[in-house]
Amino acid sequence: MIGQDNIFKSHMDSNSVFKGDRDILRPSYIPEQLPHRGDQIQDLASIMVTALRGNRPSNVLIFGKTGTGKTAVVRFLEREVNRLKRENLESAELDDEFEDYDIDKVEYVYVNCEVVDTHYGVMKNIGNKFVEEWSDQIPFTGWPMEKVYESLREKIDEESRVVVIILDELDKLVTKSGDSVLYHLSKINSELDQSKVSLIGISNNLKFTEFLDPRVKSRLGEEKMIFPPYDAEQLKDILADRAGKAFEPEILGSDVISLCAALAAQEHGDARRALDLLRVSAEIAERERDESVTTDHVYRAKNKIEQDCVREAVNTLPTHSKLVLYSILLMDDNGSDKLTTGEVYSAYNELTKRSGMDPLTQRRITDLISELDMLGLINARVKSFGRRGRTKQIQSSVPKHEIIDLIESDESIESVKSLNIGGNRVKQTKLI
DNA sequence: TGTCCACTGGAAGGGAGGGCTT
DNA sequence: AAGCCCTCCCTTCCAGTGGACA
Known part of the structure; x- marks a missing residue:
């Protein structure tokens, strides 16, 4: 029962502009039709149809920028296969046109390598897709890699089937953890007796294959597709x-x-x-x-x-990254618009010293600065000043005061905030 | 043309923390 | 309990670098 004074009541009374399920407008929703991706669906279906005949389809690499429908097309086909499987199960007699096909024996496994970005994690996730009992699962850590791989291979090979492994955001995995997962997965077929494995790699970055071992590169890129922007x-x-x-x-x-x-x-x-x-x-x-x-x-x-x-x-940054960003923003606010790594490091050092924390080394801070740059929170360009050395030139690219306030509201660096209490924050925190 | 600055960024490795195996 | 594995975060070391300046 919802009482008269329930805090949700007034909001519940308001009319929704949505007709029904608002998830229809989420990118993860796969509609019945994918406008302007008919050709790509047909191309991929023509490769994947091999799986329905019980054979191994070629491995496929799909490239295209964010939001060009790569994942949607792959998952669209996965859904169509699952729909066929369901219909096959419901009506024992399948249409004549499918009598040569082994639809039941196709399994799709989807792994998002942005979420699971280690060798171990990817292998574990794939292996556990074939396990129902909790006790048979590969644990989330602890096993040697060889054992994880062996267990994965056994699980896939338990029965005759074609397993299509989709590795989304594959470039993230390769940049972070190298190509050893791809090395193992792309040669797994030679070690399987009953099953066959096919790989679909999805990437935003066309160049990531440069980092791959040539054998992996050729095995993985049997077919390539490029999705144009809309x-x-x-x-x-x-x-x-x-x-x-x-x-x-x-x-x-x-x-x-x-x-x-x-x-x-x-x-x-x-x-x-x-x-x-x-x-x-x-x-x-x-x-x-x-x-x-x-x-x-x-x-x-x-x-x-x-x-x-x-x-x-900003909220999800680790403490020291926040302190580096905080140093940059305060100095920027103080009028120093183009900073060098050395300046940022001494400011950061000063902040940590005053707040009783142990500072990280300058080498580590250069990495944190590069990460902040990649996140788009700052601009950092390497520039040479001749005799005055070569360093990064750093500028913030976020609304200063708003982000300073946001960082100061973080409990883990409260001690830093207290340094600035009273009077002008900028003048009090004269850092260099 | 060579020197020099202030770093950059790669490589190697340490150690803590999670967990499994024997 | 001891030994092992993997990942993550970090340090240490060091060769390399662009360009102003002598």
Whole structure:
């Protein structure tokens, strides 16, 4: 029972701008049709159909920028295979056209290498897909790699089947942990008696194969596909398709879809971005109890997404990275707009000393600075000053005061904040 | 043209922390 | 309990570097 004064009551009474399931606007949702990816679906299906005949399909490498539908196409095919399997199970007599096929014996295993980015983790995840009993699972740490691999091989080979392993964000795994997983997985077929394994690697980065052992590279890239970015018109179709399912027709203002598509097209045609913009715009409209979604909501959604991204990135930084960023922001605020690694390090050193922490070495700090640069929180360029040496030139690229406040609100570095209490924070924290 | 600065960034390895095996 | 494995975070060492300057 929900009482009259329940805090959710007033929000529950408000009308939702969404018609039904708002997950339709999430990038992870796989619709019944994938607009403008028909060719890619056909190409991949023509490779994967081999699996339905009980043979091993070629390994495939799929390249394309973020939000170009790579994962969606692969998972779309996975769903279609699973649907066929279900229908096959439900009706014992399958259509004549499938009588030569072994649909039941195809298994898909999906691993996102951004989430699971170690040799051990990837092998463990794949192996455990074939285990039902908790006690038979590969533990999350403790076993030697050879044993994990052996267990994985045995589990796959327990019965005759074709296993399609999808390694999403494969470049992340290779850059972080090298190619030993790919080495093992790409030669596993020579060690299997009953089963066959096929690999689908998905990557944002065309160049990651340069880091691969030549044998792995040739085994893995038997087939290659490149997904082009969507243009604004195609993004509009994608959005219109989803919006039709997510909203009543009169909810969306006339230019909302065009604007979301245009903004996302500016960023290399990212469908994920376009969907996020539309969903967040609608959520803002809903929260403010507006009856329709307008272009104003879209512009605000754009700002909100950008701000949330930065805040999320800062919040999840480890303590010392936060201190490095904090040093940069304070000095930047103090008027030093272009800083060097040496300056940042002495400021950081001063901060840690005052707060009673042990500072990390300068070598480690150069890595943290590079990480902050990669996250887009700062700009760091290597520049030579001739006789005055060669170093990084560092500038912050986030709203200074907002992020300083955010870092100061972190409990783990509260002692640093207390150094600045009273008076002008910037002047008090004169660092160099 | 050679020197020199202030680093950069790769390589190797230590050690803590998680857990398994014997 | 001791020995082992893997990952993560970090230190230490050091060759390499771009370009101003003598």
